């Protein structure tokens with residue numbers, strides 16, 4: 001066999017390894033060891049983060065691309081809410097189109113962070129806890145606290161830069177928008193590079209009744225990791241347009257971080273919002289929403305029409321101020337206190 005043929009065969013075998021999966025051949029590990037990972041290579045494995053009721057490992061899928069030399073580490077986490085799926089094919093496509101021989105630094109990606117919820121078609125973990133409300137978890141806490149502790153210490157702490165990939169939740173639809181602390185120039189630039197419809201200023205440090213419990217993004221930022229949240233459309237679906245834009249955003253970020261040799265481009269169409277609010281019903285009924293995602297609306301404009309089952313109007317809801325529609329409900333069935341739209345207030 002000629003040397004060139006040998007190289008082609010090697011390249012083909014690597015391609016097969018990346019493109020076709022046999023779960024039996026993918027190893028399960030208990031920790032990620034970046035130092036022992038060879039340069040110029042892509043690895044996939046299962047990382048154990050706990051035990052299920054059969055005492056079998058609870059595993060999350062990990063993809064690692066280690067480039068030609070040391071550098072920054074970019075983390076990509078998809079589906080901490082198990083019904084928010086668009087981030088998974090975004091990660092797959094970024095890796096399929098990556099030339100690891102030219103990469104500087106490391107990409108660690110998790111295409112299915114809340115793996116138990118993903119295969120249950122649920123937002124929350126098996127104990128009905130929202131994992132994105134209890135970071136950094138507890139080593140000896142309850143089930144979900146232990147899972148989050150493992151995720152945080154085994155995966156998140158390895159990152160320098162991080163994108164947490166979400167979508168709307170059940171019964172809602174989202175534009176492509178980013179939540180980030182825009183007072184920080186690095187976070188603002190990471191956000192702009194995603195070329196989202198809307199960029200929403202959000203400090204990301206809410207505590208949930210317990211100051212030790214917060215979002216993944218807030219905890220990562222406290223650790224000194226540059227972390228933003230990107231919302232890619234709708235739950236429990238793959239949306240080709242969102243996936244394409246998501247891939248371009250990650251590739252833009254890699255270029256800006258000098259991890260690849262590509263160039264990046266910024267959209268002039270991104271709208272910046274300084275704050276946002278959900279607007280809720282105060283009565284029950286069947287809701288019609290006569291405004292669209294990313295539509296700019298004026299104070300006093302009708303944003304929701306609530307009807308009884310016979311078609312009579314119970315109440316019309318109007319916008320309390322000028323703004324833009326970041327997200328909206330898709331479920332017409334409303335109790336009092338149901339969501340109508342997520343209204344972004346444009347930066348002055």
Ligand SMILES: [Zn+2]
Pocket residue numbers: 081084166167168
């Ligand atoms: Zn989410």
